[in-house]
Amino acid sequence: MNISEPFIRRPVATSLLMMALAVAGIAAFPLLPVAPLPQVDFPTVQVAAQLPGASPETMAATVAQPLERQFAQISGLTDMTSTSTLGATSIVLQFDLDRNVDAAAQDVQAAITAANRQLPTNLPSPPTYRKVNPADSPILVIAAYSDVLPITRIDDLADTIVAQQISQIKGVAQVAIGGEQKPAVRIQVDPAKLQMRGLTLEDVRSMIALATSNAAKGGIYNENQSFTITANDQLQRVADYDSAILAYRNGAPIRVHDVGRAIEGPQDVTIGALSKEKPSVLLIVFKQPGANVIETVDLVKASLPRIYSFLPPAMRLDTILDRTETIRASVRDVEFTLVLTIALVVLVVFLFLRHVRATLIPSATVPLAVLGAFGWMYLMGYSLDNLSLMGLTIAIGFVVDDAIVVIENIFRHIENGASPKQAALNGSSEIGFTVVSISLSLVAVFIPLLLMGGIVGRLFREFSVTVTAAILVSMVVSLTLTPVLASRFLRTESKQHGALYVRIEQAFEALVAAYGRALNIVLRHQFTTLLVFLATLALTAALFVLIPKGFLPTQDTGVITVLSEAAQDVSPEKMKRLHLELTRVIERDPDVASVGSVFGRPIPGGSSSGSSRTTSAMPRRRRSSIDSGPNSQRWKAWCFICSPRRTSRSADASVEVCTNIRCRMRI
Numbered sequence: 129m130n131i132s133e134p135f136i137r138r139p140v141a142t143s144l145l146m147m148a149l150a151v152a153g154i155a156a157f158p159l160l161p162v163a164p165l166p167q168v169d170f171p172t173v174q175v176a177a178q179l180p181g182a183s184p185e186t187m188a189a190t191v192a193q194p195l196e197r198q199f200a201q202i203s204g205l206t207d208m209t210s211t212s213t214l215g216a217t218s219i220v221l222q223f224d225l226d227r228n229v230d231a232a233a234q235d236v237q238a239a240i241t242a243a244n245r246q247l248p249t250n251l252p253s254p255p256t257y258r259k260v261n262p263a264d265s266p267i268l269v270i271a272a273y274s275d276v277l278p279i280t281r282i283d284d285l286a287d288t289i290v291a292q293q294i295s296q297i298k299g300v301a302q303v304a305i306g307g308e309q310k311p312a313v314r315i316q317v318d319p320a321k322l323q324m325r326g327l328t329l330e331d332v333r334s335m336i337a338l339a340t341s342n343a344a345k346g347g348i349y350n351e352n353q354s355f356t357i358t359a360n361d362q363l364q365r366v367a368d369y370d371s372a373i374l375a376y377r378n379g380a381p382i383r384v385h386d387v388g389r390a391i392e393g394p395q396d397v398t399i400g401a402l403s404k405e406k407p408s409v410l411l412i413v414f415k416q417p418g419a420n421v422i423e424t425v426d427l428v429k430a431s432l433p434r435i436y437s438f439l440p441p442a443m444r445l446d447t448i449l450d451r452t453e454t455i456r457a458s459v460r461d462v463e464f465t466l467v468l469t470i471a472l473v474v475l476v477v478f479l480f481l482r483h484v485r486a487t488l489i490p491s492a493t494v495p496l497a498v499l500g501a502f503g504w505m506y507l508m509g510y511s512l513d514n515l516s517l518m519g520l521t522i523a524i525g526f527v528v529d530d531a532i533v534v535i536e537n538i539f540r541h542i543e544n545g546a547s548p549k550q551a552a553l554n555g556s557s558e559i560g561f562t563v564v565s566i567s568l569s570l571v572a573v574f575i576p577l578l579l580m581g582g583i584v585g586r587l588f589r590e591f592s593v594t595v596t597a598a599i600l601v602s603m604v605v606s607l608t609l610t611p612v613l614a615s616r617f618l619r620t621e622s623k624q625h626g627a628l629y630v631r632i633e634q635a636f637e638a639l640v641a642a643y644g645r646a647l648n649i650v651l652r653h654q655f656t657t658l659l660v661f662l663a664t665l666a667l668t669a670a671l672f673v674l675i676p677k678g679f680l681p682t683q684d685t686g687v688i689t690v691l692s693e694a695a696q697d698v699s700p701e702k703m704k705r706l707h708l709e710l711t712r713v714i715e716r717d718p719d720v721a722s723v724g725s726v727f728g729r730p731i732p733g734g735s736s737s738g739s740s741r742t743t744s745a746m747p748r749r750r751r752s753s754i755d756s757g758p759n760s761q762r763w764k765a766w767c768f769i770c771s772p773r774r775t776s777r778s779a780d781a782s783v784e785v786c787t788n789i790r791c792r793m794r795i
Contacts, residue, residue, distance in 0.1 A: 131564075132556035135608040136549065142612045146496060146605065153499025156506035161420040163511045164455050166590040168583065169417060170261055171223040173236045175199075177255035179248060180215045187212035194246035195219060195255065198239035204232065220260075225586065229259050264301075267421050268413040268428055269449035271403035271724050276442045279407040280311035280394055285439055286409045293435050299415055299424030306410035306726040307401020309394040313369050317388030325375070325382055332374055332387075339363060339372045366390045398700045399728035402711055403448060410448070410724050418509060425452045448724035449687060462517040469524045470494050477532060482629050486539060489613045490531030493605045497527040500601030501594055510590050519594035526570055526595075527602030530563045531610045538614045552615035560607060567603035571596050690714065703727055 135142040177191050192210045199208055199221055207222040223232045236257050244254065272286040283305070291303040317332055345357035363369050369390035373381045384390055394400075401408045415424050432445060439445075473494065478487040498520055510516055538555035542548060577585070577592035650657050694706055707727040715723050 130553065130557040131560045132607050132611040133553060136552050136556070136611050136615055139612045139616065142608050146609045150496060150499050153502040156503045159506055160502065161418055161511040162422045162455065162459055163513045164458065165513050166515055166587055167417055167511060168586045169229065171225065171227045171229040171232050172260050173221045173233055173257050174260050175219040175221065175236065175240065175255055175257045177217045177251065178215055178253070179251055182215055184212045184214060187215070187217045190248050192217045192219060194243045195240065198243040199236065202232070202235045202239060225582065233257065233259055264414055265451065266412045266449065267415050267451045268425055268447065269724050270411040270413070271408045271446045271448050272411060272443065273403055273406045273408040274443045277440065279309045280392070282443060283309040283409050284311055285443060286411060289438050290435055290445065291411055293431065294411065294413060294428055297424070297427050297431060299419035299427065300413060301416040302414045304412040304414070306412055307399060307408065309400065309409065312393060312395040313366055314391050314393045315369065315384060315388060316391060321387040325377055325387065327375060327382070327387065335374045336372060366392055400704065401724070401726045402708060403446060403724050405708065405712065410726060421455060422452050425450060448722050451687070458514060459512060459517065462514060462521065466517060466521050466524070469521050473524055473528050477528060479632060482632055485617050486535050489610055489617065490528055490535055492613065493531040493602055493610065494524060494528055496605050496609070497523070497598045497602040501598040504597035505594060508593060510594065515587065515591040516594045519591040520598060523595045523598035526599050530567060530602050530606035533563060534559055534606050534610045535614060538611065539618060542618055548618050549615040552611040556607065556611040563603060563606055567599055570599050700728065
């Protein structure tokens, strides 16, 4: 049975079939999303509960523990982490990778409902949950600030206009706000004046809550008409709060301005954000699963001029972090490597075949295999990332082998006097089964990766499927298009060869002679050769043990996240001063392009005395590597509190921790 015979006898149909394959790949390529790594969704749910004023111990005992007891009964739960701080509890639930996150979220909601009876009755609101993906990192961080507008006004504009506009852009999943400064009216009272009038802080709180509640007013009716009372009881201005009545003593009202004052300010004074040493609000943009990160960021940046038209002229929006800069460079480098690999493969084929037509025919297999792999990647929902492009780069050396084997066998029949068409029929018939067996054996190598579970399996499944698709497409092209091209374009060459052919042939003969001499030496010293082999095997095993191991190679993304923590009893004002001082030290580094920072519980469930900074470094061509060189030591010396610096290596080799108990700075 000759698999290639129907295609050889129908060259037009075969050409149209290959053109359809190429068009499908060309159409699929721009539709493939671009990402640094394959999309892996971790079924993770985060639960948050708040009880203002409660200590971390109280939150852990009365809020976290009842919830954890219910969550532990959910099937498929693999990891549960609970963090309790002043007035807040955060519980992160991670489920098995095969578990549907929507079904897991429903189970979490049922567990929260079951635990409600055991939770404190004075919780301001029931615990909330949201689905999160810890593998998703922000693709864009934008700082909103102004030199003249108050920070509360900036927060209101950023939340109601900028975040809403960006959220509507294609590919954007969420816009989180860092250092949120919601506008509020704060009541400051003098305890001595309260005591003189027989009032307590609880009296003030309860009366203010009653004074600003918007309750139903009912209506007014007469014989002919009815009127609905729509007066608003909510207080809007500071003067209204100042005049609010707290109580009556001796028939006279006691108002807020009698015991203190009302001021405008942020809702929470313990948190904030800085950009260029100015109070700011950070807009943290996350992409949707499967979205093209480069296209999404480009759309967001293109929308900023339109968003500016809705904002006051004094408000500014600056990009603090753009993750696509390194992603673009990485994908561009891998694409260049892919093209260079194709060129080198074609060059090697030409050096060995030394026949232009015989070289061009198998060379056509490479782009068709790559384009076919693009179409398969689109159908599977894969992306153009470092692993999938690496798989295509590796597959280049595989896909050309089948075509070379077919061409060589057909050319042998032509040299023996057969016509090109008959040589294609005979040669493909003899080699067809061999090509299929070679391709299937290569595919079998990647079966363990296809069956691997866990996070590693999810990441490398895209790599293995991409390589497998390229190999299978190459097999099909080698058994269809290659024989057709050989039957149409191969011709018997004359016995006279050019100077280049002769020089290459002489080089090959010299190489074969050198190999023969080396082989004779090895055969004469068999015992020594065996010892060298055993020593190499032992050295390989030793290096396997000694070489550092990791999940993925370290990448210089140009982004550094700095976490710092002050003493637990630090005041908000002092925390703000320390935060500003450390930020100034980082910004003075010549290799730092921009810094966006948040202080006061910078991460969910984090400490109220902590802070974090997203530091964007200069482009790679204008600085040395983060992991090596003089910058490595300078960036690890950002701990300015202790002088001289005292640092020790922690259990995590990528982090140094200041040994000063009052500092505890993670560098």
